[in-house]
Amino acid sequence: MDNLFNRKYIIQGLFIVVALILLGQLFYIQVASDRYFLSANSNVLRKKYTFPARGIIMDRNNKVLVQNEPVYDLMVTPSLVKPFDTAALCRIIGIDMKGFHKRFNKAKNQSRYQRSVFEKQLSVQTYAALQERLSRFVGFETQNRTVRHYPDSVAGQFFGYVKEVSEKDIDESNGYYRPGDYIGKAGVERQYNDVLQGERGVENTIYNARNVPQGSYLNGKFDTLAISGETLVSSLDIRLQKLGEQLLKNKVGSIVAIEPATGEVLAFVSSPTYDPNLMVGRQQGNNYMDIFRLPNRPFTVRPLSGYYSPGSSFKPVDDLIALQEGVIDPNTTFNCPGVYWAGNHPVKCEHVDGNISLRRGLARSCNTYACHVFQKLMTQPKYKSKIAAYDDWQAKVRKFGLGSKLDLDMPFERKGRLFTSEEYTKRFGKYWGYTTIISLAIGQGEMSATPLQMANIMSIIANRGYYIKPHLIKAIGEKRDVKKEYLVKNSVGIDLSHFEPVIDGMQDAVNAPYGTARDSAIPDILMCGKTGTVQNPHGKNHSVFIGFAPRDNPKIAIAVIVENAGFGSAYAAPIASYITETYLKGKLSGNRVDRAEWMKKQVVLPEIPKPKIYWGPKVADSTRKADSAARITVPPAPQKKPAANKKQLQLTK
Amino acid sequence: MSTQQGGRFFFNVDWITILIYVALCTIGFVNIYASIYNPDTSTLFNFGSNYGKQLIFIITALVLGFSILLLDAKFFSVFAPIVYGVTLLLLMVVLVVGRKVAGNQAWIPLGSFRLQPSELAKFGTALLIARYVGNFNPKFRDIKSIFFAGLIICFPLLLIMLQPDTGSALVFLAFMFPLYREGLSGYFLLIFLGMIVLFIADFLVPISVLIPIILLVGGFFAYQNKRKQQMMFSMIIATIVAVAYLFLVKFAYEKVLEPHQRTRIEIILGLKTDPKGAGYNVIQSKIAIGSGQLTGRGFLEGTQTKYGYVPEQSTDFIFSTIGEEWGFVGCSVVIALYIFLLLRVINLAERQRSTFSRVYGYCVASIIFFHVFINIGMTIGIIPVIGIPLPFISYGGSSLWSFTVLLFIFLKLDSNRMGFI
């Protein structure tokens, strides 16, 4: 019997072993793993999001540039839907039965129990019609959202646009974004997205197993309200912006105007442009493709990505460096026989100026004078080599903001182009000197600048020696916070005394009878400026003007580029003068009103590109390659019809 | 000595077991209350609700239990064949007039209550097995005694299978333990274990791989025992039987089991995931238990429980309420109480003078053990979904009463252990 009695222990042992197995599994699912805890929460919790209104954007005079309009997303919870008059719903929101089933199946595939978007961004009118009958469409409900509205329909490239987040945005946001959220994709909407987007609100509701709401979770402990985005105060003067866009209508080019004392950008025109309202709403995708296919690429933000040789507008910078170096003084004269010989290469001047000094040299834009100044700078005895001379020179030029980004508060700024000595050596071999690169003297050759950089140079001269980082948003939020970097003066290392002689020349360029831009003089205002005619390997020359006004205590610095418009004095200078006068006086005076109207009507569009033709080297081209003159970020789009026959925007909302 | 004074008799009853019993019933009531709880309508004593009914069941069960203690201890031994016979009869009646509940023909409607004969069959069989062993003292060394015992177990088992109520039928395997205690060869337990292992392997490993493995292992052991002809012979037989068993299982699985039973087995073996279908109960039950974490969400705070995510929560899945609201600590306490009860019952059984009482005690422990193991194992996903209640805790009068009768008969026998039956 004894040995059978021992079986008691085997049976009891078995009970204990089985109990330990149960406890082991319990320990695993309850303590070791939090998977089930999370599943439990996702079982009962439904998050309902409320979307914040994006921040408003105002112009420098507190005029609202961007506001929010209510739209309504139609949401559906497939499990709640009962049979209903589908045709009626389709009629109201303007879809067909096929579209209905497509949307409904999509929602069902996402989740049967969670609500998802059925149709996006219904207008207020559609919403009103729908609301009356919504009770008959069980399982459907509406969700408030807001979309952008730009009342002035200008400055498309400045604003950029807002779009629903992509898969990539969601992946990169570490779980912050959810499908259906909006994000700024270009322009200020992109640059200041963090500030503008605000905070999504959330409401946690408990649902039972039959998907019936059971009240808020933990009395709303984790619920939050949506917080609207911050207000942005833009530095733009919307009146100037509008005028600029009108003046550049049917032309390709840019206008950048800066308030020199603050670095605030007053006008930021990129032409051709588009109505930013086209990039809002249900037609966004279609409109995007339409605009994208237009000739001359309206989406290109020319003020910060267009590459142009500065041309003659670079001459003041070179003169300032020469004055600072002491290689010339205001009275130093050179003889202009109409040509400057750099070794065997002639650099032609537009005029035969004879003996010419700084003031007249600038006013007349004498190439010979500029080349002599450059020669002097490059052949200073203090340099051990030509490379040292060039390196020193280009370092001084870079201080003016050329060849690197100015860090404008907009995405996709480009840095322009200014060669280092290494790059020249790479291109020309060991043996190159100032004669090889003489075209830099007149702002051509291996030098390109964005319109923003050109305007900034004017800002520097207007300020007599420094600039403040140009920026488009001057203040953020209720408290009107200003970024610290926008209070810093960036000195260019030129003594104050050297500016007046250069400014004299620029004053004469506009105001003297022999000046290159005398037709653009503004009554009662001393505008100082410099024209440029920039060679363009792809077609007609580009018309350039840079300037500032008034001469004393300047309020505006400006750069205008009109592509394929010929002489700087023809288009760019008058446009700059209209903007400047409007800004300073509030209106144009005398017959200048009519002249501005005439300008608005001019059509100056590039010819159809002939991409296969090889453009031979130009005299002014030190590189023997046809890449020195103006360049735009993207080559002009091929097109079948001449662009001039097309209106800039043929889109209908 | 067969008649006793009331005072002395209560003195002899094992109060520790009764204490555990009451504790488990209380835990049951509290958790049934939680799983039915609705903040808007609940009052503690609402006899129209299920927890109110459970309170009545508990009170009547206690009355029933103490009435059993007042019966003469001889009664059970004497009436064992009659009780057994009556349960067999009821099992047959239920096949004819039974009401279908969840696909099973298990209930006989009796007024407002329903009688579940398979519950009665458990202690009916336990009593007869105990009587058989007590009277004849077989050592289960011969085929005849094994056959007799097997017959007593298999009659009700087969009738229950016909309902069909596989879960309740499975519990009858619990009678292997008392038989083992009384001398049945340990090989039977091992063979039983081997059958389970092979059964599971049959689903996880292709038969074309499994058979060579069995042949190799069998051949190896046969070769090891080549000097002992008898051992070698039995090894070869065992190998052949194992292979035949594999085919039988495959056949039974495909031809005999209902589709929903097949899916249940496949889900538990991880061959299939079906979160909204047959696996739904288990997944929701695991989520509820797992979400309790170490200390639980607290009484009436379990979201899965409160919002009805676990189906059949007050009956077969009551353990998920305990898991969610009381956590690992609460689960451990419940399992510890059961283990304490089982070891106690076995220790009590071992101190019995009469074989009848001892065997009956082992039957009680084994039946409770099977229920606890299968039920909790099912709620935490280590055993297929087999619908049997958690003893003393699950909602339901039939189940509570039959476990009470089962246990209190043993307590009566134990209180009378010095007497002769």
Ligand SMILES: [Zn+2]
């Ligand atoms: Zn000249």
